[in-house]
Amino acid sequence: MPEINENLISELEKIQDPQELIGHLYRTFGNRCAIGTSGQLTGTAMIDQAIQAGITKPRVFTIDTLRLFPETYQLFEAIEKRYQIHIERLEPDSQKLGEMVKEHGEFLFFDSKEKQELCCGLRKVEPNDRALETLDVWLAGLRTDQSQERSGKSRFEIITDKKGRSILKVAPLLFWTEKQARDYCAVHQVPIHKLLNVNHNGWYYESLGCVICTTPIGPTEPRRAGRWRWFKDDANKECGLHVVKKDE
Numbered sequence: 001m002p003e004i005n006e007n008l009i010s011e012l013e014k015i016q017d018p019q020e021l022i023g024h025l026y027r028t029f030g031n032r033c034a035i036g037t038s039g040q041l042t043g044t045a046m047i048d049q050a051i052q053a054g055i056t057k058p059r060v061f062t063i064d065t066l067r068l069f070p071e072t073y074q075l076f077e078a079i080e081k082r083y084q085i086h087i088e089r090l091e092p093d094s095q096k097l098g099e100m101v102k103e104h105g106e107f108l109f110f111d112s113k114e115k116q117e118l119c120c121g122l123r124k125v126e127p128n129d130r131a132l133e134t135l136d137v138w139l140a141g142l143r144t145d146q147s148q149e150r151s152g153k154s155r156f157e158i159i160t161d162k163k164g165r166s167i168l169k170v171a172p173l174l175f176w177t178e179k180q181a182r183d184y185c186a187v188h189q190v191p192i193h194k195l196l197n198v199n200h201n202g203w204y205y206e207s208l209g210c211v212i213c214t215t216p217i218g219p220t221e222p223r224r225a226g227r228w229r230w231f232k233d234d235a236n237k238e239c240g241l242h243v244v245k246k247d248e
């Protein structure tokens with residue numbers, strides 16, 4: 001298996017077509033490669049592309065924060081049925097979750113940015129770290145049009161797991177627009193999250209995370225404005241999964 005380093009990235013940079021790239025990565029890394037999806041358009045589109053690329057059983061995982069919309073669970077079941085795959089569900093550590101709730105309450109994320117990050121850290125980041133321990137390549141559905149922070153991302157990024165091991169994080173659809181993702185799903189009949197089709201006077205869900213913390217956005221709002229609306233700092237709308245740590 002190739003080493004995860006800048007040389008590998010230089011080689012992979014030559015593959016522009018997302019489907020070709022996804023197929024190549026699965027063929028090269030097998031089950032050490034996986035799509036991480038939270039049910040957004042690009043996650044499901046990547047699963048479809050892997051299948052189209054000839055990967056019959058692409059490894060796919062999701063982080064079940066135990067606070068997802070019922071429609072998110074329905075989507076995962078629809079994807080599993082359509083593509084005959086199993087989506088691995090990683091949940092928060094139940095003991096730590098119990099301790100956090102006991103100390104700070106169920107709705108600690110309303111209290112402060114720090115407590116929201118504590119909750120996201122325990123419900124999302126820590127289970128995701130567990131998934132990364134089993135991977136060499138993490139396929140993520142990030143898009144540059146989602147936020148200012150994400151507009152500066154690269155398709156390839158070398159990150160490290162808890163033990164300092166290098167993992168290649170790849171965003172094959174980074175430069176797709178939301179319309180491209182929606183069009184792809186429509187043309188290829190990819191199951192999409194039911195709430196993504198809800199539109200009330202121009203208000204719609206651009207993405208789906210946990211209930212309460214995710215709300216629809218208005219016609220002129222930034223795409224991640226629907227997350228944690230009670231915080232004034234509109235710039236910080238990340239849960240920690242896709243944030244590059246300062247010491248990296």
Ligand code: SF4
Pocket residue numbers: 065067109115116117119120121123124209210213239
């Ligand atoms: S989005 Fe909200 S409920 Fe979900 S993990 Fe983050 S703070 Fe907790």
